[in-house]
Amino acid sequence: MATISIDPTEYVEVEQGTLQFPNTHQQAKFELGVCMAIYKWEELATAVENSWGGANSSEKRDWISGVIIDLFSENKAVDIQLIEETLLYAMVDEFDTEVDNDSALEIGALIMRFYKDVQLEKYDSIEELYKKWNDKKSLRVANSKVHIEEDPNNPDSSDDEEDDEEETEDIEMSNGDDMVIDKEEPKGPIVDDDGFELVQKKGRRR
Template identity: 85%
Template sequence: MTTISIDPTEYVEVDEGTLQFPNAQQQAKFELGVCMAIYKWEELNTAVENSWGGSNSSEKRDWISGVIIDLFLENKAVDIQLIEETLLYAMVDEFDTEVDNDSALEIGGLIMKFYKDVQLEKYSDIDQLYQKWNEKKNTQAENRKVHIEEDPNNPDSSDDEEEDEEDQDIEMSNNDNIIIDEPKGPIVDDDGFELVQKKGRRR
């Protein structure tokens, strides 16, 4: 994909209604383009990978994509600076992170380019990003696969360990029912006096 020059004042506008595409295919392609642009944002990816937004950081990234899409669904004019500001606010609100470089502006410029491409029914750059994202996702999925093989020298070791743990559990559960016997009969000291005994406790 070719590098684009960014004019922060660049915008798209319609006379009536909103910036939503009347053609369903165009709208779907644009929404895909927005998602791919958001997934391309390294600062956001770092925040997600480190869970700066909590355990649902990945869902928050998808939510940000939805917020940007809504800008075009709800307004008759959108410029790059509006997209940039929305991204920066979202990073602060959702990830408690301030981005002090121009990366959000670059993502805004990419989204604006995708909108204009879709107007011309040019989808190659969006499709190219989507293909790369799929390849990266599949590679990560392969790397996460863990195949556990039995030890050829001691194939039953894991089974033995499980049986030992079960035996320990049984012994501990049986111990819960142990009754401590109370002393039987009087106890007499060396001087011949009978000692008073406290009643034992049962558990």
């Protein structure tokens, strides 16, 4: 992450209520911006990828996004330093990791910038970051599929597919047999030419 000049005391404030946007569209855009900034934090991404927070490390990252969003939803003033401190505490508490660089400060500055952009109804930076994240996610999924398809000599996979097809055929055939049985079910008593009712045997069709 490039080094930039940041004023940790930079803040946003409202006279009444909280910093949450009354406009639901603006609030949704800001929350997306927070999530994208948190996902952009390389130190946290490394912690998640290596499961430093346990099996639910990914969920913990989403929880951290929620904590930052709550800072704005529950307070009338928030500065960059408060965001930074919240992120650092979360890393220690949830991932047992101390971050000793300015990366959390930079993420705090990015979130503050997003908030001010949303105030002006400017969403380009947030949407650009969201597009990059989506593209990266799609690429990972595509690479995963290619890796699976590149193994044509895997007999287990083809056997499974054949078994699935056989099971499907068996089901279809079974359904077909049931339909034949239903159609052959007598609709009423059978009477011979002399007017006598014939006794029908049950349970011996097969």
